[in-house]
Amino acid sequence: MTKTIIPFGPQHPVLPEPVHLQLTLQDEVITEAIPAFGYVHRGLEKLAEIRDFQQMIYVVERICGICSMIHAMCYCQGLEEMMGIDVPPRARFLRVIWSELHRIHSHLLWMGLFADSFGFESLFMQCWKIREKILDIDEATTGNRVVISVNVIGGVRKDLNAEQIHWILSELKDVEKETLRLETTIMTDYTVKKRTVGKGVLTRQQAYELGLVGPVLRASGIAQDSRMLGYAAFNEIDFAPVVETDGDCYARCKVRFREIFQSIDLIRQAIAKMPDGELAVKVKGRPEGEVVSRVEQPRGEVFYYIKANGKKNLERVRVRTPTFANVPALLAMLPGMWLSDVPVIVLSIDPCISCTER
Amino acid sequence: MFEKILTKARMLSPWVLHFDCGSCNGCDIEVLACLTPVYDLERFGIINTGNPMHADIFLVTGTVNHRNKQVLRNLYDQIPEPKVVVALGACGLTGGVFREAYNVVGGVDKVIPVDVYVPGCPAKPEAIIDGVVLGLEKFRQKASAMHS
Numbered sequence: 001m002t003k004t005i006i007p008f009g010p011q012h013p014v015l016p017e018p019v020h021l022q023l024t025l026q027d028e029v030i031t032e033a034i035p036a037f038g039y040v041h042r043g044l045e046k047l048a049e050i051r052d053f054q055q056m057i058y059v060v061e062r063i064c065g066i067c068s069m070i071h072a073m074c075y076c077q078g079l080e081e082m083m084g085i086d087v088p089p090r091a092r093f094l095r096v097i098w099s100e101l102h103r104i105h106s107h108l109l110w111m112g113l114f115a116d117s118f119g120f121e122s123l124f125m126q127c128w129k130i131r132e133k134i135l136d137i138d139e140a141t142t143g144n145r146v147v148i149s150v151n152v153i154g155g156v157r158k159d160l161n162a163e164q165i166h167w168i169l170s171e172l173k174d175v176e177k178e179t180l181r182l183e184t185t186i187m188t189d190y191t192v193k194k195r196t197v198g199k200g201v202l203t204r205q206q207a208y209e210l211g212l213v214g215p216v217l218r219a220s221g222i223a224q225d226s227r228m229l230g231y232a233a234f235n236e237i238d239f240a241p242v243v244e245t246d247g248d249c250y251a252r253c254k255v256r257f258r259e260i261f262q263s264i265d266l267i268r269q270a271i272a273k274m275p276d277g278e279l280a281v282k283v284k285g286r287p288e289g290e291v292v293s294r295v296e297q298p299r300g301e302v303f304y305y306i307k308a309n310g311k312k313n314l315e316r317v318r319v320r321t322p323t324f325a326n327v328p329a330l331l332a333m334l335p336g337m338w339l340s341d342v343p344v345i346v347l348s349i350d351p352c353i354s355c356t357e358r
Numbered sequence: 359m360f361e362k363i364l365t366k367a368r369m370l371s372p373w374v375l376h377f378d379c380g381s382c383n384g385c386d387i388e389v390l391a392c393l394t395p396v397y398d399l400e401r402f403g404i405i406n407t408g409n410p411m412h413a414d415i416f417l418v419t420g421t422v423n424h425r426n427k428q429v430l431r432n433l434y435d436q437i438p439e440p441k442v443v444v445a446l447g448a449c450g451l452t453g454g455v456f457r458e459a460y461n462v463v464g465g466v467d468k469v470i471p472v473d474v475y476v477p478g479c480p481a482k483p484e485a486i487i488d489g490v491v492l493g494l495e496k497f498r499q500k501a502s503a504m505h506s
Binding site for chain 1: 376377378379380381382383384385386387388389390391394395396408410420421423425426429433454455456458459460461462479480482
């Protein structure tokens, strides 16, 4: 049988983002996958030369719309460390609350798209229906549904009052109840299992050697999560990473599914322990020096390197996003799989192309 | 006569093609949110299709860059006439916050003609639905101009 070359993307119904994969097939089995990137590259790191360090928060939030708050949090934490600013405790807890809300909405979004990748459209609709509740919380507390812009250097801009907290807790109860109802479908359904169990297996050793991050790594049995560093207020909250050992697409689905409940629990803990007080401290002077900042995004660890020389504009901002670390896993998993499994495997790493290419 | 029926039928069931042309995903997830139970575009007969040859309305999000402008052009050329282009979000309109970045050409209208502009960063689902409905009016005008 001769080889066939099939292009996957840049415009593909399953993946909303433009990424191009050139798949070489022998019959129906993939022998080689070559990715081509650059369709979303805008050159945001270079914008640091035009925008000053305060305005850059606005830019880094738009690296990725899905985890915008966490990008901004990572950037602000880096600069706070560089400038020696102590963030007020209430602001740190508020950051935990909003970042975990972002994680829930991102995981529900992913689960919907994942269900869509094997044609389970009603599960897609259910996941996105639950997700709207989280977006309502974002809109009610910050004024925008997706890009919430709450972080400033030195703290946060918005506060939660007692009434809002009460409402958030009751909404979260609904989210938890409705997500639990999906559990039977995801954990026991024949269709879901048939399309995901045993597909794209990565062993513990492979996952370690490829340098993966986030749920893809944790699904292969390695308990690594940047939240264990205790940034923001995670050092004052009980936290243990969610781990699965099978390393296939199903295990990745289970990790993300369990992380939704974990995030709900983290928000409850943060709300219970949140002290009263200031929201932000005033920033004086200009940053100087270099710093590395790491936080956990829904897709894995994001890494910021910031270098400043005492001027208004930063000298260098370098971002390494989780999808960039997880793309090698994709290329390791695809050979030997069927063409019909490509959407499932591509989505199992939760690719965020606009993060990767910036 | 046949054309009139065809135009009416197309108006009642316009199919949408969505292309992420270098956006931050904010607008894209809002486009998808339009299709889900809370907003439910499908009750108007609007279906999100993956094939440009089936599409009537072209939803474009994000800035155009030097690599994807050819892809955008190709998709636009593949959609059969009459067609309506809806540009979404601040980036799709002018380049938005990214307009000064080195790899950004600018708004969608630098490459293909745009009929409806929907502002917002990201554009809300209500605004997107409104934009698509405004686009339908343009669609009717274009279709009747084509047949007369």
